[in-house]
Amino acid sequence: MHKLENKVAIVTGGSRGIGANICTSLAAAGAKVVVNYTSNHQAAAEVVAKIESDGGAAIAVQADVSQVEDVRKLFDAAEQQWGPVDILVNNAGIVHYKTIEETSDEEFDRVMQVNAYGVFYALREAATRLAEGGRVINISSSAVRMMLPTYGPYCATKGAVEQMTRSFAKEMGKRGITVNAVSPGPTETDLFMDNNDQDKIERMRSLSAFGRLGKSEDMGPVVLFLASDDGGWITGQVLPVNGGTA
Template sequence: MRKLENKTAIVTGGSRGIGANLCECLAAAGANVVVNYASNKNAADEVVFRIESAGGKAVAVQADVAQSADVTKLFDVAEETFGKVDILVNNAGVVHYKTIQDTTDEEFARLMQVNVNGAFYGMRKASVRLTDGGRVISISSSAARMFLPTYGPYCATKGAIEQLSRSLAKELGHRGITSNIVAPGPTETELFLGNNDEEKIDRMRKMAALGRLGKPEDMGPVVVFLASEDSGWITGQVIPVNGGTA
């Protein structure tokens, strides 16, 4: 069932991992998709190729979400290519696992610029460019509720995104626009696997009630639901998608 027929979605950080799967799931549900990438054009082009090979419509757009003008460009291209924007998925982000003591000014600034500023710029632009009845879905992390050492600076950015999303829900509700958060648990992505040793990965796996790490494809159906009319009475909420990890 193509719940998102004739809708247009922007997915930031859409070239790899969870973002790539979200792009393909939204397209499979009927949406036209703007696949945002920061630097990996080949990966973004591959996502577009898979979508188009399955009969969908997509375009890859380079943009650094830490730059306000680049976020504006995403909306401009979406409207020029597909006529409108109905759905924004704030997925782009960077990770950082260090104690608060060991985190440098530059590392913390980078986390804030990409994770928080990027989501803020997207929400601000969505406030004036999204169609009535539109959807804003922001990706947080279940780690924000797990009180893990070395996760503090990263989780601080996710907490900020969640509060922005809740405020946006109140601000745009009169237009029928919803704003929700999806909070994955530990997920088999390049970012997670490449930034943790095997011992830590195994420990995270065992924390899940369902006994495994998440997969990018576990997130897609939830995001499609939140992007569809079926979720019209849900807004300002955090939806954990973590297999019972937290």
């Protein structure tokens, strides 16, 4: 199936975990994919190699989404390689598990810069550079709804992403662009597994209706649906993809 044939996609944070699966899912459907990474060039190169070995097209582009000029560079790279961008997936993010009391100004600034400002910069760029009839998919988190201690600063960033999703959808509708968010629950990625102890991982697993953590491959098909023509009448929505966790 080539639902996205000749479409050009940018996936921020595309070198690992959920982002990597989104990249391969979009490429398998025919999209040409910019695999964004911040520092792990080897991981991004492996995603590109997998896509190319499966007959797809991809390039790896280093950019820190918390920097305005780097976000512009992502769009520049896509346009220079293939032409206007059709699909933007804002997936890049960092975690922060501390109480509000324990969180320093610098820590709060950093998680906001990557998770919230990074999405804001990309949306602002997309407002003028995304192709007519394009697609924006932001990655939020079901933690926003779960009232978890030590998640306050992180959830503040993802709450901001969800509100920007709703507003941007209204702003972009006149150009036929849909804007939605996908909200994963606890997912078995390096980012999650490396930043939580086993007791917490087991508690999170038990919250799912299926008694398991999510997997990266649970997310790619949902993003693919929203990026395709099939998702053309859905906009301004936050879709929980969490196995009944929240």
